[in-house]
Amino acid sequence: MADTAQTSPPTDRTDLPQPQHSAVRSLLRLWPFARPVRARLLIAACVAVLASCVSLVIPLVLKWLVDGPVAARDPGGVWLGGAYLLLLGVTEALLFGLRRRLVARPLARVEAAMREALYRHLQRLPVSFHDRWPSGQLLSRGTTDLQLVRLFLAFPLTFLLVNATTILVGAVLLLAQRWSLGLVLLAPVLPLMVLCSVFEAKYGRAARRTQDQLGDLTTVVEESVLGIRIIKGFGRHRSQARAFRQLTHALRTSELRKARLLAWILGFITTLPEIAIGAGLVLGTLQVTEGVLSPGTLVAFLSTALALRWPVESIGFLLAMANEAASATDRYFEVMDEPAVDETAAGTAATAAPPPDRTTAAGQDTPAAPGTGGLVFSGVAFRYPDAPPDTPPLLQDITLHIRPGETMALVGATGSGKTTLTALVPRLYDPTAGRIVLDGRDLATLSRDEARALVAVAFEEPTLFSATAAENVLMGDEDAQDDDLRRALAVAQAEGFVDALPDGSATQVGEQGLSLSGGQRQRLALARAVVGRPRFLILDDPLSALDVHTEALVEAALRRVLSTTTALVVAHRPSTVLLADRVALLSGGRIAAVGTHHQLLRDNREYATLMSGEGEGAR
Numbered sequence: 001m002a003d004t005a006q007t008s009p010p011t012d013r014t015d016l017p018q019p020q021h022s023a024v025r026s027l028l029r030l031w032p033f034a035r036p037v038r039a040r041l042l043i044a045a046c047v048a049v050l051a052s053c054v055s056l057v058i059p060l061v062l063k064w065l066v067d068g069p070v071a072a073r074d075p076g077g078v079w080l081g082g083a084y085l086l087l088l089g090v091t092e093a094l095l096f097g098l099r100r101r102l103v104a105r106p107l108a109r110v111e112a113a114m115r116e117a118l119y120r121h122l123q124r125l126p127v128s129f130h131d132r133w134p135s136g137q138l139l140s141r142g143t144t145d146l147q148l149v150r151l152f153l154a155f156p157l158t159f160l161l162v163n164a165t166t167i168l169v170g171a172v173l174l175l176a177q178r179w180s181l182g183l184v185l186l187a188p189v190l191p192l193m194v195l196c197s198v199f200e201a202k203y204g205r206a207a208r209r210t211q212d213q214l215g216d217l218t219t220v221v222e223e224s225v226l227g228i229r230i231i232k233g234f235g236r237h238r239s240q241a242r243a244f245r246q247l248t249h250a251l252r253t254s255e256l257r258k259a260r261l262l263a264w265i266l267g268f269i270t271t272l273p274e275i276a277i278g279a280g281l282v283l284g285t286l287q288v289t290e291g292v293l294s295p296g297t298l299v300a301f302l303s304t305a306l307a308l309r310w311p312v313e314s315i316g317f318l319l320a321m322a323n324e325a326a327s328a329t330d331r332y333f334e335v336m337d338e339p340a341v342d343e344t345a346a347g348t349a350a351t352a353a354p355p356p357d358r359t360t361a362a363g364q365d366t367p368a369a370p371g372t373g374g375l376v377f378s379g380v381a382f383r384y385p386d387a388p389p390d391t392p393p394l395l396q397d398i399t400l401h402i403r404p405g406e407t408m409a410l411v412g413a414t415g416s417g418k419t420t421l422t423a424l425v426p427r428l429y430d431p432t433a434g435r436i437v438l439d440g441r442d443l444a445t446l447s448r449d450e451a452r453a454l455v456a457v458a459f460e461e462p463t464l465f466s467a468t469a470a471e472n473v474l475m476g477d478e479d480a481q482d483d484d485l486r487r488a489l490a491v492a493q494a495e496g497f498v499d500a501l502p503d504g505s506a507t508q509v510g511e512q513g514l515s516l517s518g519g520q521r522q523r524l525a526l527a528r529a530v531v532g533r534p535r536f537l538i539l540d541d542p543l544s545a546l547d548v549h550t551e552a553l554v555e556a557a558l559r560r561v562l563s564t565t566t567a568l569v570v571a572h573r574p575s576t577v578l579l580a581d582r583v584a585l586l587s588g589g590r591i592a593a594v595g596t597h598h599q600l601l602r603d604n605r606e607y608a609t610l611m612s613g614e615g616e617g618a619r
């Protein structure tokens with residue numbers, strides 16, 4: 001299968017040692033998204049560097065003020081010096097304000113573009129990807145992680161650059177003013193650099209762990225909200241709360257580890273320069289006493305050193321934010337790097353079709369002649385990409401012909417692969433061998449879009465979206481008109497209850513259509529399946545979990561739906577089987593028997609057992 005995705009979701013990796021990764025390499029991957037706003041980012045960075053340099057001029061004005069007007073007791077000069085300082089302060093504030101204005105809007109655009117790209121990509125990823133990835137992990141990558149990335153582009157990206165420049169310019173000024181004092185102040189730089197690189201590696205791993213745990217937590221919250229009826233119905237709220245507490249506890253432990261790491265680096269980053277400033281102050285005062293240093297130079301020197309405090313101290317936070325953003329970027333691209341399927345490209349047949357004159361296994365349907373209409377499975381085999389390598393394929397040598405206009409029921413024990421077989425027809429998965437032919441056209445030569453235009457599906461769980469009833473139905477065919485909607489509702493026997501909704505078909509049916517009854521949702525899902533007048537209809541157990549009264553309504557709807565199309569219907573109970581013209585029994589990954597319900601009931605013991613509801617695997 002061309003579209004199989006191989007990476008495991010990160011849930012499996014939370015407790016494993018994370019691979020060493022370079023934060024810079026990860027962050028460089030943001031470039032394609034940041035590129036369109038690069039001019040703004042560059043201007044904003046220049047403005048911030050300028051603002052920071054303005055702050056470094058303040059100590060020089062102080063030196064002039066102390067050694068000049070203050071020493072000469074010149075009030076006019078002092079007022080002028082004060083005015084200069086005020087002007088510099090206001091300029092610095094205005095420049096930082098301008099920087100913020102410059103980046104705010106473009107960065108919101110970058111975040112939106114990344115989120116849009118992620119959503120688009122998620123839609124194009126194969127079903128096998130979604131089978132493996134918990135939705136909470138995807139949700140957290142599209143929300144929290146992207147916020148971290150935007151924050152990085154807004155602050156650490158600029159300020160790591162600005163602070164490095166400020167520290168460099170400040171160091172030159174310190175050395176130029178008094179090189180011996182400058183060396184004392186710069187002494188902590190080397191140990192701090194070593195400590196920062198140790199911190200970065202440790203914090204990067206902790207950040208990754210926290211973000212993965214947050215994804216797991218999101219999954220649990222989402223499942224609890226969606227499954228609230230089951231949780232309440234089975235009184236599982238305590239065990240659910242316990243599971244949630246365990247996850248929050250793990251997350252808290254990881255957050256505390258991050259806080260501890262940040263605390264120790266901040267401790268060093270604050271203490272070492274303070275000690276150096278203290279030593280510089282003592283040394284400088286001695287030099288002033290000895291008359292080898294002017295008081296103004298000492299004031300300027302110490303003011304420069306104090307002006308460098310924030311750029312140095314903030315490096316801890318900035319590195320932490322940069323590492324969180326690097327982990328968030330890794331997590332984002334783990335999804336984006338998954339190969340998407342091209343819905344418009346034709347696939348390639350997994351293997352050549354079996355020769356038409358081959359001998360078929362006992363009970364298999366007779367192979368269809370080439371070019372035959374209807375839905376034909378020829379020697380189809382399938383195994384899930386993540387199935388253990390030593391297990392046999394789930395489906396093997398499936399040969400079945402559903403004639404044009406015919407309804408075939410597919411019966412088998414639970415877990416026998418019925419849903420999997422039906423998922424091959426709309427190309428949710430591709431067979432690993434054999435071929436499927438729709439009205440004489442090999443499915444492998446059709447694009448997914450073409451295949452889905454021919455085939456409509458209604459799954460066992462009739463998922464509805466938070467949209468109006470009409471919009472939910474029209475998802476089945478975006479070109480459908482009002483007439484088609486009315487016809488589909490009528491065919492699915494949904495007209496009556498839809499018209500009785502407060503706003504008719506314009507009524508919002510709520511998240512997952514929860515405000516509707518099971519039977520109503522099932523009928524809307526049927527209407528969605530038939531609105532595009534599909535040539536082929538695949539129904540996965542359409543009468544599951546219905547009460548007797550609703551079952552009769554949906555059954556009546558189904559009879560009308562099935563009379564208009566060629567259909568394959570997964571069936572568990574006789575009432576559904578009776579809707580079909582013939583029945584195929586799936587057993588041991590193969591079609592074990594094909595016939596009418598009564599024939600199979602009479603001739604096939606396994607079928608009879610399944611239909612009586614006594615079979616081990618029957619439901």
Ligand SMILES: Nc1ncnc2c1ncn2[C@@H]1O[C@H](COP(=O)(O)OP(=O)(O)OP(=O)(O)O)[C@@H](O)[C@H]1O
Pocket residue numbers: 128131384385386387394412413414415416417418419420421
């Ligand atoms: N995405 C998947 N990856 C790996 N194995 C899977 C996947 N989906 C289903 N399976 C396995 O394939 C087997 C067949 O599942 P399938 O849902 O097709 O059975 P079914 O006959 O429709 O069952 P039921 O009657 O209970 O709905 C099961 O053992 C299931 O665990």
